[in-house]
Amino acid sequence: MARIFNFSAGPATLPLEVLQQIQEEMLDWNATGASVMEVSHRGKPFMEMAAEAEQDARDLLGVPDNYKVLFLQGGAQIQFASVPLNLMGDAPVADYVCTGSWSKKAIGEAKRFCDVNVVLDTESSHYTDIPPQSEWSTRGDAAFLHYCSNETIGGVEFNWLPETGDVPLVCDMSSNFMSRPVDVSRYGLIYAGAQKNIGPAGITMVIVRDDLLGKTSNQAPSLFNYEKQAGADSMMNTVPTFCWYVCGLVFKWLIQNGGLEAMEQVNIRKAAKLYDFIDRSGGFYTNPVEMACRSRMNVPFIFQDNNLDAKFLAQSHDAGLHSLKGHRSVGGMRASIYNAMPEAGVDALIAFMQDFQDRNG
Numbered sequence: 588m589a590r591i592f593n594f595s596a597g598p599a600t601l602p603l604e605v606l607q608q609i610q611e612e613m614l615d616w617n618a619t620g621a622s623v624m625e626v627s628h629r630g631k632p633f634m635e636m637a638a639e640a641e642q643d644a645r646d647l648l649g650v651p652d653n654y655k656v657l658f659l660q661g662g663a664q665i666q667f668a669s670v671p672l673n674l675m676g677d678a679p680v681a682d683y684v685c686t687g688s689w690s691k692k693a694i695g696e697a698k699r700f701c702d703v704n705v706v707l708d709t710e711s712s713h714y715t716d717i718p719p720q721s722e723w724s725t726r727g728d729a730a731f732l733h734y735c736s737n738e739t740i741g742g743v744e745f746n747w748l749p750e751t752g753d754v755p756l757v758c759d760m761s762s763n764f765m766s767r768p769v770d771v772s773r774y775g776l777i778y779a780g781a782q783k784n785i786g787p788a789g790i791t792m793v794i795v796r797d798d799l800l801g802k803t804s805n806q807a808p809s810l811f812n813y814e815k816q817a818g819a820d821s822m823m824n825t826v827p828t829f830c831w832y833v834c835g836l837v838f839k840w841l842i843q844n845g846g847l848e849a850m851e852q853v854n855i856r857k858a859a860k861l862y863d864f865i866d867r868s869g870g871f872y873t874n875p876v877e878m879a880c881r882s883r884m885n886v887p888f889i890f891q892d893n894n895l896d897a898k899f900l901a902q903s904h905d906a907g908l909h910s911l912k913g914h915r916s917v918g919g920m921r922a923s924i925y926n927a928m929p930e931a932g933v934d935a936l937i938a939f940m941q942d943f944q945d946r947n948g
């Protein structure tokens with residue numbers, strides 16, 4: 588078996604142990620004589636598994652009892668619409684922070700459903716910094732403040748929590764979800780597409796505080812309605828059974844590996860190694876993001892000489908290091924090093940980068 592190191596931004600690498608368990612259980616899941624994809628989502632084995640996955644997620648994140656945990660379809664981008672449709676109520680405006688391509692996209696979608704007050708936009712600095720909150724123009728009457736805790740494309744991550752007083756804090760946590768502990772009680776709502784840190788594409792988790800339910804616009808499709816979904820245990824329609832099952836296995840894997848505190852330590856170490864190597868390369872490789880907000884999950888790096896891009900990609904691919912091409916809006920390379928990327932993968936990447944520099948520097 589030749590497994591590559593997969594640095595894809597998402598769908599991303601999954602823990603090997605999880606993939607092996609899926610393989611073992613594929614033909615006969617949970618003594619049902621069928622795969623998990625072939626059983627009813629309303630049958631006892633699936634319902635029990637789904638409830639256990641939710642409980643494991645609650646335990647990992649320390650989700651307080653007054654929050655609902657939902658497993659929904661449609662990807663994180665559906666939440667760009669669902670959030671304003673569910674949370675606006677009678678408020679005149681929603682606050683949005685724009686620190687990169689994903690928050691910009693969330694703002695574009697929200698504008699279709701509500702008035703948006705952009706409290707900060709770092710486009711002019713090419714999304715490479717996060718100015719302090721004292722420089723934001725927040726509104727006390729906003730229905731919520733939305734931000735993206737990790738910009739997957741630019742590699743910009745919040746290492747601090749915005750303070751919003753009574754205005755509920757809403758976070759797109761898609762690309763750093765479960766990569767570090769979070770204080771859920773500080774949030775009104777957290778959402779995250781699964782395909783980076785917790786499972787396959789096709790399922791999105793939403794964690795929402797009870798008191799924010801019940802304000803959904805009549806225009807919202809029923810399946811978007813958080814309160815209805817919570818009342819139906821996220822099972823208003825046929826759920827993405829396989830995705831939910833894999834998320835459940837990833838949660839067990841996280842628990843077995845020490846939970847989010849342990850994950851965070853490994854993630855700090857992996858990211859520090861890679862940034863340190865980039866910074867010591869004498870400008871051969873550069874990362875444009877300000878130190879204080881460099882992402883632990885997505886590490887873009889560019890060459891002074893962009894003629895090297897194609898060569899680097901071809902040779903790294905041959906060395907078993909795949910999906911390193913950066914997003915077209917940033918250029919260069921991007922290494923996504925989520926929870927499931929072993930430290931050995933980062934070591935192999937750094938060794939390759941050193942060798943490449945020796946040959947081309």
Ligand SMILES: Cc1ncc(COP(=O)(O)O)c(C=O)c1O
Pocket residue numbers: 597661662663664665689735737738739740759760761762780
């Ligand atoms: C931070 C962030 N938000 C939202 C999305 C959109 O997710 P989806 O493709 O599941 O709609 C992505 C996808 O890569 C992302 O990285």
